[in-house]
Amino acid sequence: MKLLSKQSYPYLLLLGIFLSAELHAQHGILIPYRKGQLWGFADTSLKIRIIPNYDSVGFFYYDRALVKLNHKVGYINQLGEEIIPLQFDRAGSFGMFGQAYAYNNGKRHCINRMGEDERELAGCGGSYEIADWGIIIDKKKWKI
Numbered sequence: 001m002k003l004l005s006k007q008s009y010p011y012l013l014l015l016g017i018f019l020s021a022e023l024h025a026q027h028g029i030l031i032p033y034r035k036g037q038l039w040g041f042a043d044t045s046l047k048i049r050i051i052p053n054y055d056s057v058g059f060f061y062y063d064r065a066l067v068k069l070n071h072k073v074g075y076i077n078q079l080g081e082e083i084i085p086l087q088f089d090r091a092g093s094f095g096m097f098g099q100a101y102a103y104n105n106g107k108r109h110c111i112n113r114m115g116e117d118e119r120e121l122a123g124c125g126g127s128y129e130i131a132d133w134g135i136i137i138d139k140k141k142w143k144i
Helices: 006-026
Strands: 031-035 038-042 048-054 056-061 064-069 072-076 082-088 099-104 107-112 117-120 128-130 134-137 140-143
Touching: 031 048, 031 056, 038 056, 048 064, 064 082, 082 099
Parallel strands: none
Antiparallel strands: 031 038, 038 048, 056 064, 064 072, 072 082, 099 107, 107 117, 128 134, 134 140
């Protein structure tokens, strides 16, 4: 009896990536917190851990959260320290291999967890970004 077809493999891979990222994001459990128009982070008891100073924030993935202020994005750690300066026009979350996409002036870069440019316009070590129509993983496209 055959349980899975070859067509289901990409979907299982995507499910695994999202579940892995979600479980990893919950380790440490800091959640986005909004006060007025600004965002920071609180723990699960709603104690503010990182004072709301940002226009927007993302969840923590692999000890880095994407933050935005004055139309520039960068990354902070769970102590609220700016690890990668707010210098990019847009960027993505870090993948399991410690790399993320970041964009400056329309040019795409693959950065590591310290903000160093590792490769330009190449596959970014398992990191993913959300496209308008689906998900792009290392230049292989699957429509969802």
